[in-house]
Amino acid sequence: QVQLVESGGGLVKPGGSLRLSCAASGYIFSDYYMSWIRQAPGKGLEWISYISDTAGIEQYADSVKGRFTISRDNAKNSLYLQMNSLTVEDTAVYYCGRVSVGRREFDYWGQGTLVTVSS
Amino acid sequence: QSALTQPPSASGSPGQPVTISCTGTSSDIGVYNYVSWYQQHPGKAPKLMIYEVTKRPSGVPDRFSGSKSGNTASLTVSGLQAEDEADYYCSSYAGGNNFVVFGGGTKLTV
Numbered sequence: 049q050v051q052l053v054e055s056g057g058g059l060v061k062p063g064g065s066l067r068l069s070c071a072a073s074g075y076i077f078s079d080y081y082m083s084w085i086r087q088a089p090g091k092g093l094e095w096i097s098y099i100s101d102t103a104g105i106e107q108y109a110d111s112v113k114g115r116f117t118i119s120r121d122n123a124k125n126s127l128y129l130q131m132n133s134l135t136v137e138d139t140a141v142y143y144c145g146r147v148s149v150g151r152r153e154f155d156y157w158g159q160g161t162l163v164t165v166s167s
Numbered sequence: 168q169s170a171l172t173q174p175p176s177a178s179g180s181p182g183q184p185v186t187i188s189c190t191g192t193s194s195d196i197g198v199y200n201y202v203s204w205y206q207q208h209p210g211k212a213p214k215l216m217i218y219e220v221t222k223r224p225s226g227v228p229d230r231f232s233g234s235k236s237g238n239t240a241s242l243t244v245s246g247l248q249a250e251d252e253a254d255y256y257c258s259s260y261a262g263g264n265n266f267v268v269f270g271g272g273t274k275l276t277v
């Protein structure tokens with residue numbers, strides 16, 4: 049079955065950096081676009097980035113553009129999110145999600161990893 | 168502030184129907200038939216329940232249904248069950264730089 053497992057979250061100071069990982073299994077990873085979605089404490093969901101199956105296309109929400117970088121390693125079935133210049137507003141649970149074949153929704157999600165930005 | 172507007176809460180008795188609305192604009196729900204609904208139990212990952220307005224992924228009970236009219240989409244749960252108590256989020260493809268936008272979520276109490 050499809051499984052997505054995030055890791056790399058933790059406590060970081062404002063202005064710091066963190067790299068999240070998402071390990072995928074149960075399907076052909078290289079066949080699907082992948083995405084990161086976050087959820088601030090007590091808040092709703094926010095899409096922040098996606099990457100195409102071959103990593104040739106990346107897109108970012110305005111809230112993270114220029115600070116976050118999405119990448120993938122199809123040989124390792126892994127998705128990454130490099131987060132730089134973090135602010136307290138970036139505090140959230142970060143989910144990796146598989147973009148569906150139709151490329152308009154997320155058909156599988158990981159359990160999430162918590163990122164806390166605080167001094 | 169979320170791009171799509173949902174009521175913060177909804178409730179119903181077991182066996183009764185309930186409908187959750189999701190209002191967008193002519194740039195998202197109004198122009199694309201790519202509305203999705205996600206169910207999220209506390210501390211759990213969201214689960215896709217409806218996609219492309221009306222379609223259900225394999226394994227989702229048929230008591231969940233979706234619809235759309237103009238800039239507003241709706242999720243209906245007919246025959247509420249205790250396990251349906253959760254947060255529900257709508258989303259819509261928005262194209263361009265926004266890709267997908269979400270609603271703020273509705274807490275459904277059974």
